Amino acid sequence: MEKSRYELNKGLAQMLKGGVIMDVTTPEQARIAEKAGACAVMALERIPADIRAAGGVSRMSDPKMIKEIQNAVSIPVMAKCRIGHFVEAQILEAIEIDYIDESEVLTPADDVYHIDKRNFKVPFVCGAKDLGEALRRINEGAAMIRTKGEPGTGDIIQAVRHMRKINADIRRIHGMSEDELFEVAKELQVPYDLVAYVHKNGKLPVVNFAAGGVATPADAALMMQLGAEGVFVGSGIFKSGDPFKRASAIVSAVTNYTDAKLIAQLSENLGEAMVGINSDEIEIIMERRGQ
Amino acid sequence: MVIGVLALQGAFIEHKKMIESLGISCIEVRQAKDLEKIDGIILPGGESTVQGLLLKKHNIFEPLQKKIMEGLPVFATCAGLILLANEIEGDSSHYLGTLPVKIKRNAYGRQLGSFTTYQPFEDCSDFPLIFIRAPYISSISKDIDVLVENKGNPVAVRYKNQVAMAFHPELSENNKLHQYFIEKVVAQTLSPIV
Numbered sequence: 082m083e084k085s086r087y088e089l090n091k092g093l094a095q096m097l098k099g100g101v102i103m104d105v106t107t108p109e110q111a112r113i114a115e116k117a118g119a120c121a122v123m124a125l126e127r128i129p130a131d132i133r134a135a136g137g138v139s140r141m142s143d144p145k146m147i148k149e150i151q152n153a154v155s156i157p158v159m160a161k162c163r164i165g166h167f168v169e170a171q172i173l174e175a176i177e178i179d180y181i182d183e184s185e186v187l188t189p190a191d192d193v194y195h196i197d198k199r200n201f202k203v204p205f206v207c208g209a210k211d212l213g214e215a216l217r218r219i220n221e222g223a224a225m226i227r228t229k230g231e232p233g234t235g236d237i238i239q240a241v242r243h244m245r246k247i248n249a250d251i252r253r254i255h256g257m258s259e260d261e262l263f264e265v266a267k268e269l270q271v272p273y274d275l276v277a278y279v280h281k282n283g284k285l286p287v288v289n290f291a292a293g294g295v296a297t298p299a300d301a302a303l304m305m306q307l308g309a310e311g312v313f314v315g316s317g318i319f320k321s322g323d324p325f326k327r328a329s330a331i332v333s334a335v336t337n338y339t340d341a342k343l344i345a346q347l348s349e350n351l352g353e354a355m356v357g358i359n360s361d362e363i364e365i366i367m368e369r370r371g372q
Numbered sequence: 373m374v375i376g377v378l379a380l381q382g383a384f385i386e387h388k389k390m391i392e393s394l395g396i397s398c399i400e401v402r403q404a405k406d407l408e409k410i411d412g413i414i415l416p417g418g419e420s421t422v423q424g425l426l427l428k429k430h431n432i433f434e435p436l437q438k439k440i441m442e443g444l445p446v447f448a449t450c451a452g453l454i455l456l457a458n459e460i461e462g463d464s465s466h467y468l469g470t471l472p473v474k475i476k477r478n479a480y481g482r483q484l485g486s487f488t489t490y491q492p493f494e495d496c497s498d499f500p501l502i503f504i505r506a507p508y509i510s511s512i513s514k515d516i517d518v519l520v521e522n523k524g525n526p527v528a529v530r531y532k533n534q535v536a537m538a539f540h541p542e543l544s545e546n547n548k549l550h551q552y553f554i555e556k557v558v559a560q561t562l563s564p565i566v
Binding site: 085088089090092093095096097098099100115116118119120121151155156157158174177178179180202203204329332333336337 | 417419429450478488504
């Protein structure tokens, strides 16, 4: 991939900052999400909570269904492919998806290799639970990072853990002396140049969103205060009692994430939140997929 | 001089850094009362549907529209251009509607259609134009100045106190358009040369 294309792809993620990306399964849901203020939608057949409930193998969505969602909204449309499944990614590129999520929510297709994302023109977002993982994905060509969290649970604890871990790692490297960076590159199993970037700038070279377990406006604001640049909401919206209201409230909470008075108002009368599953009580741990 | 950048959604930090690189202070505008503190405003890139919605929801829409009509200098990029346009193709409504141009959303297609090119702007022969899912200015009223053209089409325009462009100067290293806004629009408004 040429450098200017990668810059354009990172740039698109910059335009999504301060926004909420919502999982949708139908054109109708996509329209609701757009009206509620989603900055992008993630088109998928089943939301993570249902993937969890159904079990079995979970794959890329039907391209026809993705295209219908593309036609329904003017905001960017993302879609997921399995970890390592570069043909699913080629298909998504062929239908001109705006962003591919190489996602641990689907059943991995390769337990060793991630997709060589540098071979694609379309941008990729990948999950990470620590800095090493984030930089490895960036080295493979990811133009955006998100926390893995534990999707489909409505339990925020893993997303918090991942965001804190990534930012603690960044602060540690930012404060190091230059001669210590070589050892960090070895420890994190990433190229020296990426470590040097983090050391110099005190941030990732790409945008970093929170994902996995966000269910309430308070969850979204929590992730923003912890340093997320935006939020993915998966099952949290369309598994709740009043999706439009909840989606609008989460959008406003992300914009005004430090305004507790406003978030208090936004949190009133939202109806049923999604039924949560405690992430300690589940059998499939998605965050362990891909390293 | 204080510049505000609308900080509801999108790439507003990048603009803030550009303005600060010119030695000018820049604040984030999140509420209507912030408009009282500024001498010019930047409407950043992002998603116009989201920004338009949040402007209304947080009661900034009308005060901002009024300020712009009364002459508050405004610098708008990409989604910001869509917010200013008084006509949007395929849409019966518009947002602020203070700029007499007609625009087309996502006119170059999806992300695969995003591109970078270089065109002259003032004394700079290769000013970088970064288009990301950009809108297209399909027609302009006669009294609009074209600042930058790409293949014969206007991509940056000025109309009185409003400067708007379809691309993202804030993602480049070149702050010449921001400098133009500060010197030729904001400074002139603060102390007009008769």
